[in-house]
Amino acid sequence: MSASSDDGLLPWLEAPLAQALHGTRGHALLLHGMQGVGQFELALTVAAAWLCEGDDPAARPGGRACRGCAACRLIAARTHPDLMVLVPEALQEALGWSGSDEAADGEGGKSKAKPSREIKVEAVRAAVAFAQQTSSRGGAKVTVIYPAERMNPASANTLLKTLEEPPGRARFVLASAAPQRLLPTVRSRCQSLRVPLPAPDVAAGWLAARQVAQPEVLLAAAGGQPLEAHERLALGVDAPAWLRLPREVLAGQAATLATWPLPIAIDALQKLCHDALAIAVGALPRYFPADGLPAGGDVARLTDCSADLRRAARHAEHPWNAGLGVEALVLRVRAALRPGKEGDAQHSRRPSLATLK
Ligand SMILES: [Zn+2]
Known part of the structure; x- marks a missing residue:
């Protein structure tokens, strides 16, 4: 093509x-x-x-x-x-x-x-x-x-x-x-x-022609926006990194996210929360493959967490300690993703996000 x-x-x-x-x-x-x-x-x-x-x-x-x-x-x-x-x-x-x-x-x-x-x-x-x-x-x-x-x-x-x-x-x-x-x-x-979003096959074909591996994964990660997917690749957002993200966040690790610019890391966490919420209400995820996402997240906790992330996104350009910020946010998202009591316990002693205010 x-x-x-x-x-x-x-x-x-x-x-x-x-x-x-x-x-x-x-x-x-x-x-x-x-x-x-x-x-x-x-x-x-x-x-x-x-x-x-x-x-x-x-x-x-x-x-x-x-x-x-x-x-x-x-x-x-x-x-x-x-x-x-x-x-x-x-x-x-x-x-x-x-x-x-x-x-x-x-x-x-x-x-x-x-x-x-x-x-x-x-x-x-x-x-x-x-x-x-x-x-x-x-x-x-x-x-x-x-x-x-x-x-x-x-x-x-x-x-x-x-x-x-x-x-x-x-x-x-x-x-x-x-x-x-x-x-x-x-x-x-x-x-x-x-200017409408391109059809997924057209956009994925364009990425594939640029030697982008697993273009469907990156296209979904970028919400169907091919130029965005291509630009983010240069910042380290490749398909393997994107696919291991849910697992890392559930393990409380910020290893991958800490290597990305803070606004992109926060955007990825927002997308993870979005997809976990989608699954929690019986809808289809949009940014991550369904089989890599945790089931059983609590709607209220995830909604709460999404609001925290939106606040963090507004402050993402501020020159505070980016590494520390990402780690706190990962723990916050992990608490929201975990099912049942464990998640509630995590929630009650969630990391302070006072630095974001
Ligand atoms: Zn001319």
Whole structure:
């Protein structure tokens, strides 16, 4: 099976791309879907199609970019003068986009402290100014914003005026995994297009083509999000580690989890709790194979434990002792997973999570 089309587009993005290119008319598009399905890739593909100058319809199936014209070459080199890509500083390296120079220079630029996880107002101001300039190549002026929910309120308000009255040939593609966190006024000015989760066989095939072992296991672990599954592999979340996790947690061991970044370790524990709860109420687990999960967990204890984990997740980026935190959480989950009296006893002297408050 072909892992992707000729232009490298993720195979499950074909249908949403066709919709974006033919089913939308506005000047602003909001692509939204779960994390890890490729909204950013789709946003760039749409922007490239809008900017392509190729005039041979045969080279542009479905109105896509031809990848051969001068504009397409400039996009590939990331130097197209009519394309601006806004991503938070903290994501620029991972996404391979350094963003615009003006955008990166806001508030003293990169030299200071931690790279920002937000799309700052300076960056959006630069995008607004960019949209108002005359097109360098005579076509559209396209701004891609991802993840759009990372615009802080000042950023979103700055963009709003331009979204309401777009100058000349300005067009916007916003991409987001959390559209509910966008200002309603920003959302309402965009034409919305949902990027669905890929079919499991398509996603697993894509992972298998990347030499990922046991792709179904990792796909389930990532909630069906193939890009997420692929990214996590680089952090040590492989299939054998995932499959031994329930056993380790039941034994009170944090050996595997302690090697993962804390937010990912907490996410794994949340998924374990979720699946144990599913089994406790007679439903099917979603993230782990059923035969690796303990039976007989108590619904009330598991619900309680899930709430603790949600709290821990909110604090997971804080610089407290990560190793210690994971161990306390593993004991907490173990107590909730164990059946009957033993679990109750564990529960009554559960580890203190005071450090998480
Ligand atoms: Zn082209």
